[in-house]
Amino acid sequence: MIRILLLTLALSLGLPAGLTAQETPPDPDRSATGGAQTLEDILRRQQGLPIDDRFRRDATGDPSVAAPSTDQLGTLGGASDPELWRALRYGTADVTASTSTPGATLLMQDSGAAWLEFREGPLRTWGGYAVLGMLGLLILFRLLRGKIMIEAGPAGTTIERFKPIERFSHWLLAGSFILLAITGLIVIFGRNGLIDWIGKDAYANLAQVSKWVHNNVAWAFMLALILVFVLWVLRNLPHYRDLVWLAKAGGLFSKHSHPPAGKFNAGQKLIFWSVILLGVSVSASGLALLFPFELPMFAKTFVALNQIGAPGWIGMDPLPEQLTPHAEMQLAQAWHGIVAFAMIVIIIAHIYIGSVGMEGAFDAMGDGQVDLNWAKEHHSLWVEEVQADAKAAPKGATPAE
């Protein structure tokens, strides 16, 4: 799904290098216009089809063979004004700028409009529907299944599920993610959503605060991602019994099914790896946005994807391997949004099942102590492991609970 989105995105961002090879007519006959554009060019452009524009893309003047400025048709610098403007239009002019950003010397670039249309169109629409869809599914699940209770009832005794450092890391990740999600949604749904409700002045302040929070809380998220990975990666390695858990959907849809699970069941492992992989991806694109033009990564990614033939898997031509600084930023923003929406959808479900959706679940991250019967029903193998460790502990050792 993500790969399809990536390739769709690449296409929608006006990166037609691969397409032009297929759809551009080879060597169009422009003799009738003296080499300038033809009626066919105009008609193709009106239909949104690519044209072979080398006749003007490359017509930017050549001072080495130009007539001297003293000649009747000579020009200062060896290039005429139209030639200079063409060079600016196609990004080949020798521009000097007082700012030091790499994008400053590229005055015109083609992918901006397509990026804006993607951001204001499919990204927000699909992303918004995905979030609402997950909320709808959870409401439906609640109506059909109700709150998942401890089937044997609370045991009254507890067992330590997560140590303080684990809970700290979880909440560092969770708290920062929620702040990033809310502020990210404020930014993306601002101009065509919130402004209509609260007005431009109020939104200006809200956007300013959101931007500050988003840019700076991001570091807490990245730190927490590392902590959580280090703390839990060994416990989240795949195991064959995960297949059993998945086959029974973890017993979520039946009241008397409790497939055995270790400290983390297969559902939690899926959440873990989703958070880690998507978290790394959203962090990488986020860093590219935090340090504009300094961390271009999409051209390199496309080279790698082309090398393994990824675009061909879905019948696409190779992805463009040369991107303007602006296109890099646009792709970073679009990808950041896609991954963020995916994470929001997943985490909404995680929040539900870890809080109001299941009796006793929140305690695991609340004070770290969970009811013994809850633990036996949802993490039976882990309980056996902890109890075996407690028995094997030397005399005088303090039991977990």
Place this chain on the structure above:
Amino acid sequence: MRAMYLAFAAIAVIAVGAWYGLNEAGFSSAERSSGDAVRLD
């Protein structure tokens, strides 16, 4: 719940620290995007 409150406090500390630290280290947008001919102070 102490771990949760500590984590939330840490988020605030990290955020302010990142903002202050990056600006002090010369990573403000103004400094990163201006050329030698620009005086920011």
